[in-house]
Amino acid sequence: MDVLQDYLTRARASGGVFARSVADPPWGLRLPGTIQLAVHAVVQGRAWLWLDDPHAPVELAPGDLALVRGGPDHHLAHEPGATCLSPEQFRATHAGDTRTGGQPASVFLCGAYQFSGDVGRALVAALPPILPLSAAAGDALHDVVDLLSRELADSAPGKQTVLDRLLDVLLVLAIRACLQRSADPPRWYQASADPRLGPALSAMHTDAAHPWTVPELAAVSGLSRATFARSFHKTLGQAPLQYLTDWRMTLARDHLRAGALTIAQIATQTGYGSPYAFAAAFRRHHGHPPGQWRQQAVDRPAIDQPTTADH
Structure with a gap:
């Protein structure tokens, strides 16, 4: 028995809501801390991620992703300190944005997960508040983000099934990378x-x-x-x-x-x-x-x- 596999299986991640956004600067998105675990991946452009303090942001370049644990609201924007809108306001404001214009649009993916029970919460608790991960070309994380972006932009039959499987893979790879790189991983x-x-x-x-x-x-x-x-x-x-x-x-x-x-x-x-x-x-x-x-x-x-x- 792989103990991490046991945690992942019993945690039963569900509700993997995922969206692909294209936003012309200026843009900013505020997501509620009630999301138990969020994942953000940048496909094009740059994004800045922070919790309470916009003066201490994490920069995400194309191919980078970050896990964000529930707690305080978190913010994702084209620059630190930008005005951030709720998801509903963001969608309405940037519904017509494209990849063309004076300043290149940002293209990024956002996902939200819910875990089941104490095993799931223990797994999330093992993660830091924000975990940035860089994935070089050829890295499995990079490949999955690329596949997700292409699938979200497509309308081929079976799209939702493909997305569900890719989200599972992305989550497992990200959590595994976090635990492997952590200076203080959980004792188990x-x-x-x-x-x-x-x-x-x-x-x-x-x-x-x-x-x-x-x-x-x-x-x-x-x-x-x-x-x-x-x-x-x-x-x-x-x-x-x-x-x-x-x-x-x-x-x-x-x-x-x-x-x-x-x-x-x-x-x-x-x-x-x-x-x-x-x-x-x-x-x-x-x-x-x-x-x-x-x-x-x-x-x-x-x-x-x-x-x-x-x-």
Whole structure:
């Protein structure tokens, strides 16, 4: 099991709204911080991206892209500090813009993603507020951006299916590049790349319901019990079985929130011998029984629900 793949699969990115814009300067676009994860790619011209401070912008050249995590509103414009319009105002203002004129138009792509549950929010939380990525010609990211731009400008049959697949590829490549280049990646990512810990971590993600023991996990990693426990705690900041419990609880919360499984089914999938054992463990972990927690999760906004950014 590829642990990053497990996160991506369980995060279930959806709502990949994407648009290709052509804008003659001056132009500026303001996007709300309620977008959980936005991606911007420049095809032609230049764009400047910033959060609260236009004096600290990120410049994007053709072929560059950036991921922007939800939080404050963010701004994309032809120059730092330009007046930025809402998406509706922007579309109305620049509906007739072309690639010709005194100053070359900017051509850029914007996408918005929503992730499901605590696993998805943990994945987004591992990203910085703004992550600029440069993709040279021949780089996979560059190729995908080029394909997206051409597909968005075309009206061939099956266009939406092609866009959906390309967006999935773009997102995975961008997140992978972020984690690979990060000076402080999440602990689970560091551990998954460690040949001493990766096998045990993969085993827990592959089969969270298995009654793992520390000696068993140590054997999977080819280490002594003491060496494995010490290395695991040093890298992940907690004992192996505590990590396993936290991961099981993360899965349980997502199952509870989705509402598709019964308490008994969730207990089985998360490694508890009975609904009663699961309910007791869940209450110890969260202070509420699972049924009550599920009702509260339904009643409160997703932004207020707990995340597991370190797992």
